[in-house]
Every structure is written in C-alpha cells, then in structure tokens.
Amino acid sequence: MDRFEDMRNFVRVVERKSFTKAAGDLLIPRATMSNSIQRLEDRLGTRLLERTTRTVKPTRDGEAYYQRCVRILADLEDADTSFTNPDPKGLLRVNLQGTLARTFVIPAISGFRERYRGIDLVIADGDRYVDLIHEGYDCVLRSGDLASSSMIARRLALLHEVTIASPDYLARFGTPRTIDDLQSQGHEMVSFLSGADDKPIPLDFVVDGKVREITLPASISVTGADSYAACASAGLGLIQVPRYRVADDLRAGRLVEVLPDFPPDPMPVSVLYPQNRQLSTRVRVFVDWLADLFAITDL
Template sequence: MDRFEDMRNFVRVVERKSFTKAAADLLIPRATMTNSIQRLEDRLGTRLLERTTRTVNTTHDGAAYYQRCVRILADLDDADTSFTNPDPKGLLRVNLQGTLARTFVIPAISGFRERYPGIDLVIADGDRYVDLVHEGFDCVLRSGDLASSSMIGRRVALMREVTIASPDYITRFGMPQCFDDLETQGHQMVCFLSGADDKPIPLDFVVDGKVRNIILPASISVTGADSYAACAAAGLGLIQVPRYRVADDLKAGKLVEILPDCPPEPMPVSVLYPQNRQLSTRVRVFVDWLSDLFARTEF
C-alpha cells in the first residue's frame, strides 16, 4: 500500500469519524484501515487521531495534515484525469431529495449506468439536512434556496411553483382574489420546517413584479414533502409546491390553484458538495448528467 492510499484512508476516517464506516466506504477490512493509519502515524512521527469508544477526532497535527491531504489528493486526481482521461470508476454515494429522485432521477438512472458502467452507485433519499463530509456522501441534490455556506452549489434546474388548497378548504375559507385577502380572510398555511434549525418557510408571491413573503397561522407543521402535500389534500391549509407534483390533482379538481396571477418564485434545484475539495471525476460526471437530465425536463 503506497503513501497516497494511506492518505486517502486517513481523509476518509477523519470525515466519517469512524474506522469502521471509513473501511466500509472504501471496501477494505477494518484491520487494513487501522494498519494504514498506524503506518501513517509512524512515518510522520506524530499522533494524527484521538480515538474514543464512540468517535474519532483529529489532533492538532491531524487537523493540519488533513487539510494538506485533501489538497494533495485533489491535485493528484486532477493530474491523472488530465493525462489519462480514464473512464471513471469506483463507489459514488449520493443523497437525493425524495420526490426528485422518484420522479426524475431513478427512472433515468439506467442511462447513467450504461454510460459509466465502472461507477457503483449508493443512493439515499430524503428531505433532511445532510452533513456530506461526516455522513460520507459525495454530493447531495436538493430543491430550494441554498443556506449552508460550507457547501458549493451548482444549480441544475428551476421548477415552476404553485399555491394550492383543497376544495373543502376553499369552501370554508373562501377563494382569495388578491394577496391582501390572505390575511383579511383569515387563511391558514401548512407550515413546512426546513434546514438544520427547523425554521418555518414563508409563502412567497410575486405581486406587481416584487416578491412578498407571508407566514400565515398554522395548526400543523411538517418536515417532509409527502406529508406537506397530504396536509393540503386534507384541507389543513395552503401550501406551495412544484407544479409537476400536483398537476394531475389540479386537472382532476382534487386540488385548487390559489392566486395564479401572483405565483411563487421558481424553486431552484441544486447539487451540493463540500467547498474544501476539488470534484472527483465520478462526482463531476454525475453532476453533468443531472444537469443534462433536468435541462431536458419540462417542469
């Protein structure tokens, strides 16, 4: 095992805070991982990691060495790719927003596999905040505004949004004719909590070319996209979602569009990855493939 492989192993242990998880990510035995880190520490003559029964953390020297390793390995990968241009190979761990994954990505993923047969994909889906580095993901696909300064985002799509409610809700609260009716008629919203701090996301409307935000009273709050849509269908309040998600229910009359002349701003869809590293070839081709997929998608 060469020193670059030892450095890769060290970087993965630091990011996963676990020898076991790092070894599983890299498909090597845990004992091999332990020996690799020990060999690295012996060669450098310093302790890089502090091990406890629950986690692994860097020492002062280990934190400095980690930053150097990340830069060196990124340069090495870039140099190899520039001269050899190999077909990308290896494990790619991605986390995708659930409805985007099920509606667009998974149905088309066979095309990516045919183009890059050497890449083995691990796909997790969900809507929660993800710590890419410590959870071992290479990139994450999310919709909405980017709030984390620790990530770099590449926008791959803009989705049209719509404000909706159930017919039963409209019967009880009335159909608003303008933005101000939302308050004067006593309308309610289903509160969507997003991000690590679970802050409520306001409803937004483009009124006379300007964006106006409002947080209406809410008797229920959710953290998942499916529950959010289900609450609107149950008559629990107004919600704003991408139009593609409710197009069939709108045509069938199961849901009603609210204030179509004052639509929400389009929702961005972005791929996020850590800012302290250069994209690997595996991540780069996946991000390019996602961009091409969504460029051909009608939202």
C-alpha cells in the same frame, strides 16, 4: 498498500469521524483501516487522530495533514484523468431530495449507469439538512434557496411553483382573490420546516415584480415533501409546491390552484459538493449528468 491509499483512508476517517463508517464507505475491513492509519502515524512519527469511545477527530497535526492529503489526492486523480483519460471508477455516495429523486433522477439513472459502469452508486434520499463531510456524501441535490455555505453549489434548474388547497378546504374558508384575502378570510397554511434549525418557511407571492412573504396560522407542521402535499389533500391548509408535484391532482380537480396571478417565486434546484471534491472525476461526471438531465426536463 501504498501511501496514497493510506492517505485516502485517513481522509475518509477524518470526514466520517469513525473507523467503522470509513471502512464501510471504502469497502474494506475495519481492521485493515486501523492498520492503515497506524502505519501512516508510524511513518510520519506523529499522532494524527484522537480516539474516544464515541468519535474520532484529528489532532492539530492531523488537521494540517488532512488538508494536504485532500489537495494531493485531488491533484493525483486530476493528473491521472488528464493523461490517461480512464473511465471513472469507485464508490459515489449521493443524497437526493426525495421527490426530485423519484420524479427525475431515478427514472433516468440507467443512462448514467450505462455510460459509467465503473462507478458504484449509493443513493440516499430525504429532505433533511445533510452534513456532507461528516456523513460521507460526495454531493447532494436539493431544491430551495441555499443557506450560506462553504460548499460549491451549481444551479441546475428553476421549478415553477403554485399555491394550492383542496376543494374541501376552500369550501370552508373561501377562495382568496387577493393577497389580503388570506388574512381577512382567516386562511391557514401547512407549515413546512426546513433546514438545520427547523425554521418554518413562509408562503411567498410575486406582487408587482417583488416577492411578498406571508406567514399564516398553522395547526400542523411537517418536515417531508410527501407529508406536506398529503396535508393539503386532507384539507389542512394552503401549501406551495412545484407544479410538477401536483399536476395530476390539479387536472383531476383533487387540488385547486389559488391566487394564480400572484405566483410564488420559482424554486431553484442545485447540486452541492464539498470543495475537496471539486476535482473528483466521479463527482464531476455525475454533476454534469445531472445538469444535462435537468436541461432537457420540462419543469
């Protein structure tokens, strides 16, 4: 095993905070991973990692060496690609927002696989906040406004949104014609909790070119996109979702758009990846493929 492979193993252990998880990511035995790190520490003559029963973290020397390893490995991969132009190879771990994955990405993923046969994909999907570095993901695909982050973000598309409710709900509360009707008629919303702090997202409406946020009473809160839409169908309150999510229900009359003259602000779709993955060929080709996919998709 060469020293570049030892460096790659060390970087993954630091990011995953676990020998077992790092070994699983790189498809090698845990013992091989342990021997690799031990060999690296012996060669450098310093302790790189602090090991406890629960986690693994870098020492001060380990943190400094980690930063250098990230740059060296990125430069090495970029140099190889520049001169030999090989097909990208290796494992790519991505986390996709669930409905975006099922509606757009998964149906088209065979095209990516045909083009990049050397890349093995691990796809996780969900709506929760993801720590890319410590959970070992190379990139994530998310919809919505992005919190301040050290991640590199690339916007791929804007999703047109609608405010909707079930016919049963509107029969009970009335159909609002103006923004003020939402409160005067006693409307309720389904609260969607998003982000690391599970903060409720208010409803927003574009009024005279400006975004106006409204928070209505909510008797139920959810953290998943499918549950959010299901609550609206069950008559539990108003929700705002991308139009593509409910197009069939709107056409069939199972859901009804309200306040169409005051649409929500469009929702951005972005792909995020750590700065130390910026030069990874695997990440680069996947991000470019996502950009091409959303560029030709009717949103």
